[in-house]
Amino acid sequence: MKGFVIGLHRARNEDMIALVLSPTEIRSYYRFFGARHSILQLGHLIDFETEGEQGHFMPRLRSLSHMGFGWLHDHNRVLVWHNFVNRFRDHLKDLDTVERFYYDLLLDAALKWGRQNPKRIVCESYIELLKFEGRLHHENFCHICETPLGEQVALMQAFIPAHTECIYAPPLDKEKLFRFFESGRATHYEDSEIEYLYEVVMKGF
Ligand SMILES: [Zn+2]
Structure with a gap:
């Protein structure tokens, strides 16, 4: 499954809880030692599997990989991306299922992010x-x-x-x-x- 990490916070020790927006849902996942994992970063598009879906606890992320974008090395573009992603989190965080529109909107933006003024992309996406x-x-x-x-x-x-x-x-x-x-x-x-x-x-x- 693919999804954007739109929220990330530290649990106990170095474990992390990631809020992931996939094409159809928005869910929190647990990742042991996630703080040591360079793939698990705010705004990253990840490919992943889950385990523990039937348990009492939050499902866990496994087989994580990362779909990179060329602009991820550009500090200023990454900052604007974080701001943009945070607005999605605030807007969607109380939902369980979402329409595909939101994932597609973020993906479209990410694909253009390195070629245009990212703030212009934010404004157009928001319309x-x-x-x-x-x-x-x-x-x-x-x-x-x-x-x-x-x-x-x-x-x-x-x-x-x-x-x-x-x-x-x-x-x-x-x-x-x-x-x-x-x-x-x-x-x-x-x-x-x-x-x-x-x-x-x-x-x-
Ligand atoms: Zn007036």
Whole structure:
């Protein structure tokens, strides 16, 4: 089975508990001496088998291998990847089964991660996620005061538009933003604007 390690914490001694997102489920697994295992890292795509599925305790990971990506040696890209993966963990951690969409979204992102600004990939992936969950607020009114938006807007968590003065946040051009909402592509944004959008995503899915 394949899955992304989207959460990892130390159990007793050097054992680790890994939260793994596979195409159909999200589960915690135990790994003895996992802290010594270089494969078991946050954000890694692992191939694995399990044992102890019928026991009273958490199932254990075995036959671990790691599907590497070229960008894993790039410290800055890895940092952004960890941030992205952590948002998935916060968003999905209380579920048992998940739709394949989330695994595919992460896999798509990982395959592009070395070739583009990863923060741009985060923003575009997040639009896909909002559309998938039916949560994209593509409406011409402010979420706070419910009156029409102007040419400049600010963004709340979950890319919800509002007046800049209603949420005390810096402005974005509305036409550009709505173009982004429609196309899902952020190629018309400068890196500085991507930074703004990325910070909004980092507030949580
Ligand atoms: Zn308002």
